[in-house]
Amino acid sequence: MNTENYVNQIVKHAKIASRSIASANTAVKNTALQYIAEGILSSTSAIKAENEKDVLAAQKAGLSEAMIDRLRLTDSRIGGMAEGVRQIIHLADPVGELLWGHTRPNGLQIQKVRVPIGVIAIIYESRPNVTADAASLCLKAGNTVILRGGKESIHSNIAIYKILTSALERAGLDTRGIQLIELIDREAIDYLLNADQYIDVVIPRGGEALIRTVVEKSTIPVIKHYKGVCHTYVDEYADLTMAEEICFNAKVQRPATCNAMETMLVHEKIAQRFLPVVTNKLRSSGVEIRGCDKTGKIAGNMKHAVEDDYYQEYLDLILNIKVVKTLDEAISHIATYGSNHSDAIVTDNVNSAMKFTREVDSAAVYVNASTRFTDGYEFGMGAEIGISTDKLHARGPMGLEELTTYKFVVFGNGQLRK
Incomplete structure (x- = not known):
């Protein structure tokens, strides 16, 4: 033929x-x-x-x-x-x-x-x-x-x-x-x-x-939908039990999807309490952790995350973790390494939530929910044709x-x- x-x-x-x-x-x-x-x-x-x-x-x-x-x-x-x-x-x-x-x-x-x-x-x-x-x-x-x-x-x-x-x-x-x-x-x-x-x-x-x-x-x-380098930022004002559940779901529920979390950002004020608990839970489900120096010191021995890791869409049970000093640093990290797909903040602070939703330039921005919801079916749109990371003429599901x-x-x- x-x-x-x-x-x-x-x-x-x-x-x-x-x-x-x-x-x-x-x-x-x-x-x-x-x-x-x-x-x-x-x-x-x-x-x-x-x-x-x-x-x-x-x-x-x-x-x-x-x-x-x-x-x-x-x-x-x-x-x-x-x-x-x-x-x-x-x-x-x-x-x-x-x-x-x-x-x-x-x-x-x-x-x-x-x-x-x-x-x-x-x-x-x-x-x-x-x-x-x-x-x-x-x-x-x-x-x-x-x-x-x-x-x-x-x-x-x-x-x-x-x-x-x-x-x-x-x-x-x-x-x-x-x-x-x-x-x-x-x-x-x-x-x-x-x-x-x-x-x-x-x-x-x-x-x-x-x-x-x-x-x-x-x-x-x-x-286009180039890739899904999705982030979850755990704010200093986060409900840590909620944050643990959201981060676990975003990474583990179905890691091979474009809306799965690839990098978790954690505010330094809650890192000592949060990281040991969440990393143990993630590791017990087979997740390979790649962390910054601060993460390694708090949560134990792990592979060091190099800069190239933060650009990766793993589509697998691999997760980057980075401790940040401020909300601004988290937003800057997402702007540098993200793919404008789906990013989330976990916080009980309204000001933090609104600043995040205003300044993170992604197709879907979440407050206190898993990035795994970026999906036409979950958004009530029926089956979707795809998730666009473009701005013209369509964006998101x-x-x-x-x-x-x-x-x-x-x-x-x-x-x-x-």
Whole structure:
């Protein structure tokens, strides 16, 4: 098969399908989504069987346990996929929403109306649940979508893709509204990233290397999520029991995710009381601690954290700890080493909390809660397309509204510009 011709056919079909998908009414789109959710649940065994092929291949290839965890589909995760689709059904359809409008002195009625973006290409790694999440969100927002998952999840992705196209057909929608590039060679991505005549935006989901490659090669606008170097700062006014639970959850609950804590900052006034307790708890769960000199003196022998460590997105049971003298030093550390993803403060002091939320320039800023909540599902947005660390045109979890743009609709009765 000629890769260039294969990709060209897909992007052209996506552009053609975009017109009918954009004009589909809410009831029809919701019907298709209901078929997707039902199909996912009824095909659980088949999806798991295909997913097991991917997991075995990943194990033979020597992929890390963190990567394999991102790849694996359990009954619970498959059920979560279906529930995410159902949540999207119950969300308001953003297409056609009147954002702003007024009547000019000359009688022109000007409206700013929310509309679909058009054709979206999504390039992602490992997690096959992205196939269902991304397709469902794009469909509800009136977009066509081209999916290109990683080779490590190809069997899982194809199994889910068949459910998606079947649902479109049953609902009477153009099946080309959702397409999957089944070729696993990287050449297909290169052709995709240069199809600016047909694709309106590219959204990469995966490691930093993938995203930087997409940005470098794409002639199409890219919405990026480079990496999640997330921090939790334990303030001098923190409830230490709460802080211990929040920090443990942020690191251990699921370390292979982009919203897991990678560095814990601790105010020096509470470090002597807090660090021995929290480090013992973290170590008992297999966390490798890399600490500054002060942390090592307080909490015992550990690997010394060098400057490069503070830039790392480990996606594993590894944690940097640094003792800071002030809230300002904590904020400065986050500004220097963070990735504008998700950062938290634990404090009972309102002034500290408000200063942190004002000055930390991240997509999600937390007070007294785990960074693990940065997620479209947890934010009540339904399944998400990804978490953007950009500022234009979307930031944070990308739900339905972030998958739309707007246009101006102007009504007149013969007005001419003088």
